[in-house]
Structure formats: C-alpha cells, structure tokens
Amino acid sequence: MLAVVPPPVTVRVPAKVNLHLACGDLREDGYHDLTTLFQALSLTDEVTVAVAEEPGVEVHGEGAAQVPAGPENLAWKAVRALAAHVGRDPDAPGVRVTINKGIPVAGGMAGGSADAAATLVGLAALWRLEIGRDELSTIAAELGSDVPFVLQGGTALGTGRGEQLVPVLARHTYHWVIALDREGLSTPTVFRELDRLRAEGNPPRIGAVEPVLEALASGDPRQLALLLGNDLQAAAVSLRPGLRRTLRAGVNAGALAGIVSGSGPTCAFLCTDADSAVRVAAELSGAGVCRTVRVAQGPVAGARVVTDDSARPIPPGVHA
Template sequence: MSLAARPEGVRVRAPGKLNVSFEVGPLQPDGYHAVASAYQAVSLFEDVWAEPARDFSLSVGGSVDVTGVPTDDRNLALRAARLLAHHIGHDGGVRLSIQKHVPVAGGMGGGSADAAATLLACDALWGSDLGMARLQDLAAQLGADVPFALMGGTAIGLGRGDRLSPALATGRFDWVMVVSEVGLSTPAVYHELDRLREGAPGVLHPVDPSVPVGVLQALRSGDPVALAAHLSNDLQAASISLQPALREVLALGEDSGALAGIVSGSGPTLAFLAADVTSALELQVTLSAAGHKALHVHGPVPGARIV
C-alpha cells in the first residue's frame, strides 16, 4: 500500500491501571524481580493519534504536567512505533501526537498505555493486521505493563508482570486517585525496596510471588468491601520511605470514608477504594478541599481501542 493510499490517521485510547495486589519476589541475578500482580484498568485514558509520515516524530500534551516527558527515542511510544516498523519491514515513519491524562511517573502505567496505543494505532495505520497475540508479544518487549494496557479489564500478571491471564471481575469498583506533584522513579522504588529488605533480614519475603485467593474472590464477587480487606502492595513501604508525606494522605483518605487506601504501583499516586459512586464523589470533594488533586475513576474498563 502506498503512503498516499493509507488512512489519514488513527486515534487509539488506552487506559491507565491500578495494581490492587502486587507481590514482589527477591532481586534476581539479572537485576529484575519476579512479581505477581492483579491489574485493573481504570477510566483515566491516554489518547494517541498516529498519522502517516516519512520519519518518526512525537508531540505530547494533555491535562497533566508533561514537563520532562521525552519526545525522542527515550519515549516508550516512539520506541513502540520503531519496534513495530522493524518487525513488519515498514520503511516509512509516523507522526505521533499524545494527549496524556494519566499522571506522569505516578505508578499508573501512563507511558505503557502510550506504547500500547501506539502499537495498535500503527498496526492499523500501516495495515499490518498482526492480531492481538502478536501485538502482545511485541508489547512484552517494551515493558511489563504494556501488554496489560492492550488487554485492559482485570488480569493477573506473573513473571515480570507481563505473563498475563484474564481474571473474572464482576460489577464496578469506584476509586479516588490522589496525584502527587512530584513523581517517583520505578527503578528507584525497587532499589529502595531492596534496601529496606536488606535492613530487615529476619522478615520473610515471597520467593515465588502469587496473587492471594482473597483478591481473586473479591474481584469475582464484585464486592468492594471484600477487596478493600485484601489490597496490598509490596512497593508501598519503599514509596513511603522515599516520600514520607504519602503516609499522612493515606491516613486522611481512610479517615474520610475510603474503604482502604493503597499506593498505586510504584507510586506516588494513591488509590482509595470507595463503597460506591456516591461515596467516591464525597471522598473526592473532601480530599480536594484538603488541597489534594483528587480524581474519581472506575474500573474495570477495556484495553487499548481504536476510537
């Protein structure tokens, strides 16, 4: 297909995510950790437009602070486009435009959502029609959260988080997200986790991480009260160690009506689970009045989709 005959452009929307359960194994010789995650895609989205071009370029905007988001090959979306082009032998480029609404460096997988959306958009733009299974294989080469951003919904991730299997979840879960003005580096959080564990040699840590049965049962039943009792994140202590103020915000949210609060992924975004829509909106107002940027989202929602 010639460049002129290709569609004018493709728009794809991909969701951010929460880790309602996140268990981390010990540091491995290759520098990585085995993890077990229960992912839930939530209604905070990234929008990616892909347009025909002879070279690769990227522009970034959105409702969140995008200062410091790279627009060169350090950006995961641009790397996703190049990876797909190399895989299918595409000799042209693409002009990518991203509108970000997921907090940057907030532990909600915004960059991974951009990469997933780019894979789907370029696959459609270039007419490669690889199918979801092959796109998932490429996504796994880009990062642990990228395959889930393609899949969406609710899933269990093992290995580095990229070995995915869908998990049954019924109903709707309402969350209030509190966004920090200062991001956290995921590698820095893992490094801090290793440091904390070295300082507590008598504490047992999971050698073979898994998602607790209680989490799966709560998701299956659609019961937010049951899920609140099982929220857990092994990275939470490390995130709070690097940003101690998170502890006070967690306490405020739980004292203000949240069923439970948790650090989202590597943080510093906090996720508060509410009993229902009304409770979530009331909590959002309370946290906003206390000076925090609070967002109401719900899940699960679908993964990357052409819109």
C-alpha cells in the first residue's frame, strides 16, 4: 500500500511588543524575573513545514541573511524538541521548514521565537498529533522565554522569565507605528547592560502593572500611552544612543507615545487611530532616524494554520 504524504502546512505567527516590561534583578540561573504585558502585532512571519527527503531550514524575506539556516535556527530547535517529545528521531525528523520573514530580525519583536512557535503548531498539524496547546506551551517555554506568548497571541501578562502567561482583556484595537533600526541588538547583551547600569547607579524602574491593565480595560489609547514603560529601554538606549532621536521623532510626528520594544532596537509608537498611524509613519520615514517604518495593529491571534486546503489541487488517487 502506498503511504499518502500529507500536504505541507503553513502557519502565520505574530511579532510582539511589550507594553510594560518590569525587569527584576539578575537571578542565579542567568535570567531576570519579569513582569511584562505582551501584545501580539500584525507584523508576521509565515512558516511552512513539509515532509521532505532533504530535511533542513530555509529562510526568505527581509533580514534572511542574518538568520542561521542550520541547527541554531530556533525553528529547527523546535522540530527537534517536538520530535523528541513524541518519540520520533530528532536527528531524522524528515521535515523541511521554510520561513518567510516579515518580523525584523534581532529587533526585540520575538522573530525567532515566532518561528519556533509556528513550527510547533505546523508540525502538530503535519504529524496529526493529539497535543493540546498547554503541552505545546510547555515545549515552547523550553525553547525561549518569548515562545509561549507568540504561540498564544492576543494580549497577556507574562511573569517568571516571561513564559508564565495569563490572558488579558484588551477591548480595543491599538494602532502602532514600528520603526526598524539598521542593525539588531542582542537580547543577552541588553540584559547585561541593564545589570551594569544598575551596578553603577540607580536607573529608574517603571511602576506597577495594575494601572496599565486598567488602561487596557478602558480601551483608551491615550490612557495606555501615558503608562507604556520598559526597564530595558535605558540599556538599549545606552548601547544605541541614536534611539533617543528616533523616540523623539515619533512623538514629534504625532504619536501619543513611543517605546523601545523589548530589548530593542525596534521602537513602537502608539497612535490615536489608523489614520493617525499612517500620517505618523509617513512623517517618521522622512525624518531619517531609522531604516524603515511599518504600520501594525494589535492585538492579533497567535500562531495559527493558514494553509488554504480548498485552493490545493487534489493529488491523483486521493478522493475528497
């Protein structure tokens, strides 16, 4: 009997911005305790997983040259982790992962984490696994602190390393302008810089998360804008002083507020509405302070299969 090869599965997965990122002191395991509010944005990667005789990863799209296509790719680590979890051979998983990047690389928007989350969801469908989202989320957390969030999407409060999540009610679509920098910043370097700044002096720490939760519940972007905060911003700006100019330029262009996204260097600007975001994006892109700008909305869904089966020709011998 001929085995039917399952068709490839494509998954769309969002970037994230941290609306609030309170960073605790360095822990003994090298991580920092975080209290962070994540929001998933409409900047996305698409990841296709397919059964293949020539396994591996290929990366296309913006910034692809900076992404490793070997075993260090986080998506490949996800293949190995899921294979091992379900008793398949992680050294011979027999799949190919094709990544189309739309999320800036090393931008503080969880691009690599997004690809790992998408790969888990795609493989679960390709391999027809009976595996719940909670189980996938546990594997996701082992791959990186941000991976469970981009799997889940929406708006969520993250604690621990950022991997312990509680969904948050966000009653509004928020409109963002995203300013991409010319070069990425390494996440561990930014955390180390914050430790250094804290050892040397006393950089201010952002306030409690509760008022931000209230602002989100109100749905008023003006209220939220007043409360955006990120303890890593001082460290990112210390490593990349030009970000100060970018943050100023976004507000001068009409944004309600601007913030460094996670460990940066991407800056995210909250705008009043969709029209305002388009105007801010146009003005900011003319200001010469960043490589390029994008408009995005949030919250959006987490990693989900988008393969359009109806558009796929039915292979000979397989009847619908």
